[in-house]
Amino acid sequence: MLKQISGILAVLLLSLATNFAQAVEIAKLDQSTVVVDSRSHADRGQALQQALYNVLLLNSGAKELKDNPQIQAALPDAASLVVQYSYDKTEEGLQLKATFEHDKVIRLLRQAGLPVWGKQRPLTLVWLATDGTGERALLADGASSDERSQFALASNARGIPLMFPVMDLDDLMAVGVNDVRGMFADTVAKASVRYQADYFAMADMENAPDQSIQFQIALYSKSAAVNPYAPALVSRSGNAETRQEAIAEMMLSLSDYFVSQYAVTDSGTLDMAEIEFSDIQHMSQLVGIESFFSQLTVVKQFHVESIKGNTVRYQLQLIGSRDDLANVLRLEQRMSPVSSTSAPSGYATPISDSQLIGVYRWLGQ
Template sequence: MRFHQLIAVGCLSFFSLASHAEILTGLYQVREPVTSQSPDERAQATQKALETLVLRLTGDAKAVQNPALEPIRKDPQQIISQYGYDAGPPESLQVDFDPVSTDRALRQAGLSLWGSNRPALLGWWLNDSVDGSSLVGDGQSVAEPLRRAAQHRGLPLRLPLADLSEQLVGTAENLEGSNPAPLKEASERYGADALLAVHAHEDSGQWQAKWRLWIGDQQEQGSATGADQAALADDVMLQVSQRLAPRYAVKPGVSTDQLLEVQGMTLERYAQLSRLLEPFGGQLVSVDGNRIVYQVNGSAEQLRSQLALAQMHEVPADQASATPQAAQLRFSW
């Protein structure tokens, strides 16, 4: 049975794809450190969790102060499904927010939303301390603060194995350099969407770092500080999240409706495409063979960034096939 016939009779199964982007689990679950389980501290931690969540979903540090969110700030319980305590370390309050009511409140406030399908980052993180230099590898205990920080800021993070060959690549010169070629070559086996290079060092009891982010053909960079490695990791991940969010976050009522055509469709790809287009309110318009047309609401640049997560390529207008619908954007797997 052909692809379009399966769509028509509703027999589509949702399979997973070997793609780089990740569906970030726990996006609406926030942990905030506490020193006790007193009502006052729980209330303070709940407010902090709300701030963390809104920043995680919008990438905008000022979004939580939106006047339309005042009822939520006064009573966060209306969008909380449950909470509990995690013994840690560190001990923390775990707040589970309801995705439906949370998204509805943010959309009604006119805020941009960044969905759960996010670019996978491969983090090359080099620590310099009094004990020497070390590349943080997957499975090492020193990687745990990085993972917690990435989860806290809503970023899917992968780490290299930090074997001997990768230690030769993950040098301060390569991590601070503007040429990503050495890191990209060593990163191919991990299948990430973006490279994050961080060179951190300890100075007089404080941690400082310079970071670079490569995604597509663009580069971002910055510096961060922290009282310890955990605080430094959180600052780095926060900055990276705020740089990435504008690429993917969709603001209701600002973007325009347009038609998107995708070629090379299969059942598995349909499942993935549906997830990718969720933030854009994707609605199926037509299916013709292995071509599919969606109506979406979003800017062309945001759609390009989102579809790049599935390793899709834009089809030039002069190479596009004739279709009944005049799609403004055309992509192919």
Template sequence: MDLMRSLIAVLLLTVSQFVIASTVTDLYRVTLPIGEQRLAPSDLQVSSGLVKVLVKVSGNSSIADDSQIQSQLKAPARTLKQFSYITEEGGGYLVLDFHPEVIDSLVTRTGFKPLGEQRATVLLWFASNASGEKDHLKSNDSFYKALQFAAKSRGLPLQFPILDLTDQIALPPTDIWILKDRQILHASTRYKPDAVIAGRLTKSESEGVSVTGLFINDGINQPLAESGNIDQVANAVINRVADTLFKPIVSYKLSHFQTGVAIQVENISNLSDYVQLIDFLKRLSVVRQVKIERAIGNQITVRLDLDGSEEQLRQAISLEPQLQLLDSLRNQDGSAVMIYRWQG
């Protein structure tokens, strides 16, 4: 049996899942603070949780404005899978778990696709003068905790520097304070993030905070300037970043994207490599269909039908180590050909 026939045959096989880096857990779960425990959550509580879950799953902060979502919010019970109560220091909480298939269907009906668990990771560098002199913000600072809480509500993975001697030398707090973008980027390469937030945090006696910083993404520096209480500032920063990174993927049922983006992959040396490659591509939320075009030696060319843009495809692939981009070309008709090396 030649290679092409072998490849077609293994398409029918069930393949194992990858362990994906930068994955977000509990996408379909939300925790709400409560004043008192009830026998069952109220419709208002379920509706509130439903909105939060839809935002996490879709990446779209304004998804609740959609008319179909508004209709569902009036009768949210069928979306709820189970609930429970927990008591922690500081109060009680209601935990709502929603049916993933129902939530995904709701998101799709609004014209968008769920983003999936694989998300871009954002590295944080902050400096503060709260101690009287400029210093790196410590990982246990209340502002970092507020950022983590806000990021969890948007399904945005955050990354924190170790702040060991290597970090201290590469990026002193004074460089963060005056927003030296080149030094920030250089120090960040150690962590290989998808985007970076860096800034200075000042606190007032009235428990207000102010952030002046940069959001660095795809080589573009976007200024950040927020002030208010800690929760307000943390939410404003995270929402700004999440809205930029989570560009909605339009559902193919409601739009007409070009089809057939060619992906040429080198270093496919056996059937196991091929099976893993196809499985990897199919699991990308932006990919609707994977079609084999040709196999020559150790090189495979597949054609992908997308539910999004070429840039979203590149970003989704870049979040994983399995494929290394070698080149990106365009045919005479303007269609893209992306050339990758399989890393396994």
């Protein structure tokens, strides 16, 4: 089979299937819908500029996006990046949906020196203590409150997958409002394990005496469940005029952290890395692997370096660093690392190779 593979070698909307899932693949990163006053040429031009900005934000998340001179210069020419657009009458009014050419969007971000964030993104479980309904409580995932809706809108706008606890009996017994308000990470970390999210956040919003909204948020890795002394990855508090603004500020804090960890900026220097996949039995596995590599924003080029037995080694030319690649791979559920002690007899090269960042099994979909 591998000989056949060698011969052939020579000549991928935020969606959660269940309440308990890990990293999420964001769909439609090249598409945005905006409200428009009319179908006139002028209104369409303004709507396309806003839609392009929304798509750039989805694909980068960088807070420097708004003031970047190259981005500002490109927005008036948004129509040149459009693949298609259409109008739709809704309860909110007339809407324009635009789809942009993904490669051109990424090229614009690269040329502007801004980071690019791929489709695979970490899932964050949010424990929010709020007095928005008049009584302080933890916000449930199925709540129909304005706060839950605002978090959903901000999640979609920034491409940051969020979920909230279901607040069933298990959650009610494990975590109380004061645990979240007091930022007791150890207690909340243990209760978060059942959701299998990559991160969890504790957040609090309440009315201040001056009628402003006080908020605080702290972000932790899921590893805090086994390391009670793990420091917060993000910790922020402040005041906002409205709850919507407070939610926007908290989401900005999460976005800044995730962009710093998972989005990749083209430094102008190319690093090399190699990855091996063991137990390759079918051509479809290689097709899946190569499709995966082609979608990674951290990978510029790749090729098969060697095939030995059922093990295939790829060489990758990176945009960014090996750390950037490692951060992305930690989110990927379609592959699992293989320890050197459990590597099969066809294992091609020692794990100590300077360019080899790991050996994996391809699990596919």
